[in-house]
Structure formats: structure tokens, C-alpha cells
Amino acid sequence: MKKLIITVAPTGSIPTKKKNPHVPITPSEIIETGIRCESAGASIIHVHARNLKDESPSTDYGLFEEIYKGLKEKTNLIIQISTGGRAGMTYEARCERLRLRPEMASLTTGSVNFPTSVYENSPDLIKSLASDMMKYGIKPEMEIFDLGMINNAVLLIKKGLAVPPLHFDFVMGLQGAMPATVENLVFLKNTIPCDATWTVAGVGPAQLSMGAHAILMGGHVRVGLEDNIYYKKGQPARNEDLVDRMVRLSHEFGRDVATPDDARDILSLR
Ligand code: ZN
Numbered sequence: 001m002k003k004l005i006i007t008v009a010p011t012g013s014i015p016t017k018k019k020n021p022h023v024p025i026t027p028s029e030i031i032e033t034g035i036r037c038e039s040a041g042a043s044i045i046h047v048h049a050r051n052l053k054d055e056s057p058s059t060d061y062g063l064f065e066e067i068y069k070g071l072k073e074k075t076n077l078i079i080q081i082s083t084g085g086r087a088g089m090t091y092e093a094r095c096e097r098l099r100l101r102p103e104m105a106s107l108t109t110g111s112v113n114f115p116t117s118v119y120e121n122s123p124d125l126i127k128s129l130a131s132d133m134m135k136y137g138i139k140p141e142m143e144i145f146d147l148g149m150i151n152n153a154v155l156l157i158k159k160g161l162a163v164p165p166l167h168f169d170f171v172m173g174l175q176g177a178m179p180a181t182v183e184n185l186v187f188l189k190n191t192i193p194c195d196a197t198w199t200v201a202g203v204g205p206a207q208l209s210m211g212a213h214a215i216l217m218g219g220h221v222r223v224g225l226e227d228n229i230y231y232k233k234g235q236p237a238r239n240e241d242l243v244d245r246m247v248r249l250s251h252e253f254g255r256d257v258a259t260p261d262d263a264r265d266i267l268s269l270r
Contacts, residue, residue, distance in 0.1 A: 012226025
């Protein structure tokens with residue numbers, strides 16, 4: 001079995017320090033977290049930026065640049081910039097950060113209802129983001145919240161807006177999206193193209209169970225406070241501890257963990 005790629009998503013858009021004091025918010029906190037998670041065994045970091053004043057999600061190019069440059073200087077991690085955004089946010093606000101030319105960026109190929117909002121990704125927006133990623137040589141991670149989004153991702157190849165092999169992230173266990181069950185995970189894995197790679201982002205308690213199944217099924221794993229703020233019930237997690245737990249599980253199952261350079265080979269990044 002190929003080595004396990006562990007992605008850490010340390011910040012996201014939602015959790016605040018009030019909910020978990022270990023959520024990295026400032027660029028230096030995010031960079032320090034990246035360093036610790038790389039030593040723990042992560043090979044990809046999924047990056048969001050936050051406004052320093054109130055911890056709200058930020059589209060500020062300068063913040064993304066500071067985080068990107070710091071991580072590039074101090075780690076060998078694959079930097080994956082999120083292109084997520086709330087409904088109503090302009091295309092420009094979501095794509096400007098791609099000018100940093102990170103190795104990867106997230107691309108959600110459809111819309112979905114979050115618990116209290118709409119995560120809106122229109123066909124035009126998806127097309128524009130995909131075409132920018134092609135232009136800058138960025139590999140998209142297709143964020144799959146629902147089955148139809150797989151078809152949309154595959155169609156991008158036919159339209160000349162993505163190059164195989166694709167890489168997918170199945171987001172499971174979020175209210176409004178796909179339930180985190182083994183049956184669903186198997187179905188998703190069997191639905192993507194044969195040459196594609198995949199990872200799973202279980203939300204909340206599903207982070208541990210879906211991660212364990214992905215390790216056994218030959219997939220890859222995403223952990224971090226973006227998706228889950230607890231290590232176990234009532235105990236706030238630290239990002240590096242969530243990475244470390246997946247490393248330990250993988251070793252117990254006899255599967256080696258990828259370094260960032262291993263991950264570059266597995267994902268055809270060079
Ligand atoms: Zn994200």
C-alpha cells in the first residue's frame with residue numbers, strides 16, 4: 001500500500017480560541033503549527049486566513065502571503081490554499097490568493113447547505129477557479145461534499161480545465177452533507193476514476209473513525225481543528241496531536257507515513 005499522506009487543516013473558518021485555545025489564528029501561530037505538524041508527520045497543510053481583530057475568515061491577500069512565505073521558508077510542507085468562501089463573496093476575493101502559486105489549492109465542485117448558510121459554488125465560479133489553477137500550475141484538491149460533485153470534477157478534465165490524475169477529499173459527517181459511514185466511504189472510493197487519489201475529512205467525532213478506515217482502505221487522511229476541535233469527548237485537541245494519532249494508527253496497521261516529498265510523488269506534483 002502507498003504511504004499515508006496526512007493533511008492538517010489547522011484553522012478553517014469557524015472555530016475560535018474561545019472554543020479551543022489551540023486554534024492558530026495569526027500568521028505566526030499558523031506557521032508555528034505547521035512546523036509542529038510537519039515534525040509530527042503531516043505532509044500537506046490546508047491554509048485559511050483569519051482577521052486578527054475578531055478571528056473571522058479573511059480574504060486578505062497580505063495575510064495569505066505572510067502565511068505562505070513563512071511556511072515555505074520554515075517547512076517542506078505542501079501548501080494547499082483554501083479557495084472556500086461564504087455565499088456572496090466575489091470570485092476575485094476567492095481567487096486572488098492563487099497568485100501565490102501554491103502547489104495545491106482546494107476546489108469545491110458544487111454547492112451545499114451548511115448548518116446555517118449556503119456554501120455557494122456556481123458553475124461559473126468553479127470553471128474560473130479551475131482555469132486559474134491550470135494557468136498557475138496548481139493541483140486542485142476536489143472537495144466533495146456530495147456525490148454529484150465527483151461528476152463535476154471529472155467533467156473538468158473533459159473541458160480541459162483539470163489534468164488527471166485527480167485528487168479528491170471526501171468531506172463527511174457535516175450536517176447537510178454526506179453522513180460519515182463506511183458504506184458511503186466505500187461507495188465514494190469506488191465512484192472516482194481508477195487513477196485518482198483520495199483523502200477523507202471526517203467532521204467532529206467522524207474524523208477518527210473515517211481516518212482509521214481510510215488508512216486501511218489505502219486512502220489518505222485529513223485531520224485538524226478546521227473539522228474537529230476535540231481529541232476526545234470534552235478534551236480540546238491540538239493539531240499536532242491529531243496528526244500524531246493518525247501516524248500511530250497507521251504504524252499499528254503496518255502502513256508507512258509519507259514525507260512531504262513522498263506525497264509530491266504520490267500526488268504527481270512534479
Ligand atoms: Zn478549509
